Amino acid sequence: MESIRDLMTDDHRQCDDCFVAVEQSVASGEWGNATTQFDQLRDAMRRHFAVEESILFPAFEARTGMSMGPTQVMRGEHAQMKELMAAAGDAMAARDADDYSGYAETLLIMMQQHNMKEENILYPMCDQHLAAQLETLVPQLERGINATEPMP
Structure with missing residues (x-):
């Protein structure tokens, strides 16, 4: 059985890979x-956030109070x-590499700090407190992460 930490950390890496691909394409024009x-x-980021906010966080909060x-x-x-992504999206639509790069740099720093907190603090806490629910919870998280439709 995969842990919450492993599953969600893998999804962070998927988002990181998407981020790098965008950066390379922008740099190449x-x-x-x-x-x-x-x-x-x-x-991918919307799905990740939605899965956490609709499945993982409520389960953790219910279990721990x-x-x-x-x-x-x-x-x-x-x-x-989400706000940074919206601003970066506007810059992308305008094909403004400078504006996009500024938003993307801020987003990258925030993503790195956020992911470290989740991966090293929150996810291990979830694995510990939700151990009895992992058998049903992990597949729910996987379905949400792997959904093909975009999230709002």
Whole structure:
């Protein structure tokens, strides 16, 4: 049985790979590819956030009684990253490499810090507190992450 930490960390790496692909296309001036890859990045991040906010965080909060703790911080960071993604998307649509790069750099720093907190603190806590639910919870998370439709 895969752990929450392993599953969700793997999804972070998938998002990182999408981010790198966008960066390479923007740097090469391949705006058509960059736009397609940016859409994939945005969709992957939306699915990741949605899975956490609709499945993982509520399960953790119900089990621990902590609703104003680490999950609340992560939700706030998700909102900030969504705003950065929207701004980066506007820059992408305008084919403004400088603006895109500025938003992308800020987003990258935030993603790295956010992922470290989840991977080293929150996910291990989830594995510990939700151990009895892993058999049903992990497949739910996998289905959400691997969904083909974009999330709002």
